Amino acid sequence: MKNILFVASEGVPFIKTGGLADVVGSLPKYIDRRYFDVRVVLPKYRCMSQEMKDKMEYVTNFYMDFHWKREYVGIFAAEEDGVKYYFIDNEFYFNGFKPYGEDTLFEIEKFAFFSKAALSILPVIDFRPDIIHCHDWQTGLIPVYLKERFQGNEFYRGIKAIMTIHNLKFQGRWDKKEVQDITGLPDYFFVPDKLEMYGDADLLKGGIVYADAITTVSETYAEEIKTKFYGENLEGLLQARATDLRGIVNGIDYTDFNPTTDKFIEYPYDAISFRKEKSKNKLALQKELGLAQDEKSFMVGIVSRLTDQKGLDLISCVLDELCQDAIQIVVLGTGTEQYENMFRHFAWKYSDKVSANIYYSEPMSHKIYAASDAFLMPSLFEPCGLSQLMALRYGTIPIVRQTGGLKDTVEPYNKFESTGTGFGFLNYNAHEMMHTIREAEALYYDKKREWNKMIDRAMAVDFSWKVSAGKYQEMYDWLKP
DSSP states (O other): OEEEEEEOSOBTTTBOSSHHHHHHHHHHHHSOTTTEEEEEEEEOOTTSOHHHHTTOEEEEEEEEEETTEEEEEEEEEEEETTEEEEEEEOTTTSOSSSSSOSOHHHHHHHHHHHHHHHHHHHHHHTOOOSEEEEESGGGTHHHHHHHTGGGGSGGGTTOEEEEEESOTTOOOEEEHHHHHHHHOOOGGGSSTTTTEETTEEEHHHHHHHHOSEEEESOHHHHHHTTSTTTSTTOHHHHHHTGGGEEEOOOOBOTTTSOTTTOTTOSSOOOTTTHHHHHHHHHHHHHHHHTOOOOTTSEEEEEESOBSGGGTHHHHHHHHHHHTTSSEEEEEEOOBOHHHHHHHHHHHHHTTTTEEEEOSOOHHHHHHHHHHOSEEEEOOSOOSSOSHHHHHHHTTOEEEEESOHHHHHHOOBOBTTTTBOSBEEEOSSOHHHHHHHHHHHHHHHHHOHHHHHHHHHHHHHOOOBHHHHHHHHHHHHHHHOO
C-alpha cells in the first residue's frame, strides 16, 4: 500500500475558484484504494461555507517556527466520498473573504506558512506519505523544504515530491530578500539554478527544480511550455527537466456531469434520446433568457472566465458580423470589465440573439451545456480546459483553438472521412475562428444527419477521471516502486 498526500490551495466540495479545485476534489476518489491511501491537505479558510465547516472535526494544534515567530497551527479533519481531508487552521493567514487576495507578498507568506505547516502536521496526524503531490505555485515550497530543513528528520527522508502545473502563468514571484526573510531558506537556495528568477524569487520554479517528477494537465501543454511563447520564462528549466515532465489530461466527474441524471436540466437525455430531447432544453433556455424561441436556430454557448487568455479579443473582432447569421450566443461568466461590457453591449444590440449572463452559476452552466448546439473556446493558451470535456459529455460540439488540452481532447471534423468530435482552428486569428464557426453552422443547417453523427461520437468519448487516475497511478508506481 502506497501513501499519497495531495496538498493544494483549493478542492471541491470545500472551496473552489477554478479548475484546480475540481482536480483536487475528484482525482483522489478515483485512485484505486486497494493499492493507494490518498489523503488531502487544504487550508481552512474563513470563507468556506458553514455547511462545509460543520463537516470538520478538530484534531489538535501546535506551534511552529515561521517568519521569526511562533505561529499557531490548528488541524481539522473530515471525510468526503471515502477520502480523508485535513485542514490547516490559522486565522491570521486564512481569514479573508476570498481564498486569494490582491497583496502578492501576503499571498506568498500565507502559502509559505501553509507549505511548511502541511509538512509539519504529518508526524502529528501519524501519516507518512511515500509521495507528496503538490499543486501549483502555492505548494511550490514543499519540495524545497523537503530537501532542506526536513531532511534532518528521519521521518521525512525518502519522501518523494511531484509538482503539478495547472497554469504556468501563475508562479508566486516576489522580491528575493523578502521571500528569503519569510521562508528562512539560506542564501544557497536563491541562485539562478534554484529559486532565483531575474533578481526575484519564484516559488513555482523552486517546486519544479526540487520535485522528483513534474506533471502538467495535458500532453500538448507539456510540450508547449518548453517553448518561449508558452514557457513564461521557465522554458529553459522545463527543457532541462524534460525527462521528468509528463502531461496527463484532466478528467471530469461523470456523475456530476451527466445529461441523463442532471438535476439542473429540464429535459434529461442520453446518447439515443438527444435527437428528441436536447432541443427541448434549448427552447426552455431561450424562454428563460428572453431570446427568440426557435428550436432550429444554431445556439453557441460560452461558459468562461472573461479574460484575455480565453480568446475573447477574437470574439470581439467578429461578433457583429456573426450576429448577421442565423445564430444565437449565450454567455456565462465574469472577468475583465472590457469583456463583460462587450457582451452586455451585444446583448442590448441583438437582444433576441445574444444573452450576456455576467455572473457565475452552476445550474445555469449545466443548462447552457445541455441546450447549446456548439460550445466556443478560442483560447490563446489552455493547459487542459474542462469546459470542452463537459460540452462533449452533453453532446454539445466544441469549436476550439488547437492549443494545449483543447488539441488533445477535441478531434477536428473531417468531412471526407466523417470523423471528429468538434471543430478546430490553428492560428490565433479572428477570421479563422469565424470561418470555423461558420463551417459548424453550415453542417448544422445543411447536413443534420452528419451533425447528429458527430454528437454520437462526442458523447461516446471517455474523459472521466477513471482514465486519468490510471495514468497517475502509473506515475506513482514509477516514482516509488
